């Protein structure tokens with residue numbers, strides 16, 4: 001049997017990281033996977049995370065007992081409050097519930113399993129382009145009707161709002177629509193508030209089910225409320241919805257797999273039954289989630305002093321990204337690199353959809369040892385004051401070539 005197993009395609013983003021790690025060139029730069037780096041190109045353990053972990057290690061009342069199947073309640077309650085907001089009417093009415101998951105991917109998978117197996121949805125839409133994992137997660141959960149809606153306007157390097165609205169309007173009723181709450185991955189282009197209202201109108205009129213993938217709250221703009229605006233707008237408008245939250249980026253807890261699935265319903269009385277169904281899905285999948293990262297996040301979100309320290313950390317990360325965006329644009333404009341580069345500063349979050357072609361990306365990797373995704377997506381966090389000139393020259397060379 002094993003002799004019949006064929007080689008599967010590599011997952012691009014991890015394959016590019018491996019190519020970078022295997023490259024011995026002294027000037028190599030990793031602009032691929034979405035992970036934050038300091039100005040010294042180092043991973044950053046947030047000081048507030050280190051402080052919390054140190055206190056946890058010394059706390060002999062903690063142990064390694066199982067968490068409940070739906071996770072650490074102090075974490076999922078705080079995470080749900082973080083995204084819906086302190087003064088959320090939905091929360092006051094008891095119409096939301098949170099479930100700890102294995103990061104954002106796990107939240108999406110539990111969401112997809114619930115939508116497919118409990119609520120009997122079978123059709124889903126994702127933006128063109130989107131994060132490389134949305135399609136596989138929903139298809140592996142059993143969805144058989146896969147669709148895309150238009151999103152990226154290549155000519156104007158912005159949002160194709162008319163295409164998006166048209167495609168949503170044409171969607172079959174009872175489809176799940178995956179939206180990016182902020183800092184759209186890979187484009188870095190978000191709808192304006194006015195555009196979100198138009199999107200909500202269509203989703204409401206067509207009885208579609210919105211799910212907000214939220215991997216960058218606070219990380220995108222440095223402001224937790226601003227980055228949650230779209231989710232809160234939909235929730236306040238009375239939609240039933242799901243939010244899949246990752247704490248990988250905003251807490252720098254990539255390998256701890258800390259996530260939350262927040263579900264907003266119309267009638268609070270359905271929550272116990274819903275949680276009982278999700279319990280079976282989780283039990284039949286991974287039984288219960290890990291403790292460490294969720295306890296770190298829970299401790300920080302539930303302690304006003306630590307919470308303030310964390311807010312300083314996210315501002316540090318988001319402002320370094322903004323500086324690097326401005327720096328890259330300025331250098332390309334100074335070099336006279338053909339094309340317009342203002343999208344680098346108008347896009348937000350970790351990524352810039354640079355407009356470089358797959359051929360140009362390959363050229364840059366081979367000649368300059370600078371690694372990015374073949375779509376031209378650049379992880380801005382990989383830029384530093386030390387490598388930004390080198391990267392700008394490489395892009396300039398690729399565009400002129």
Ligand code: LMR
Pocket residue numbers: 013032033034035131132185
């Ligand atoms: C990315 O988009 O690079 C990250 O979200 C990492 C991943 O899992 O793809």
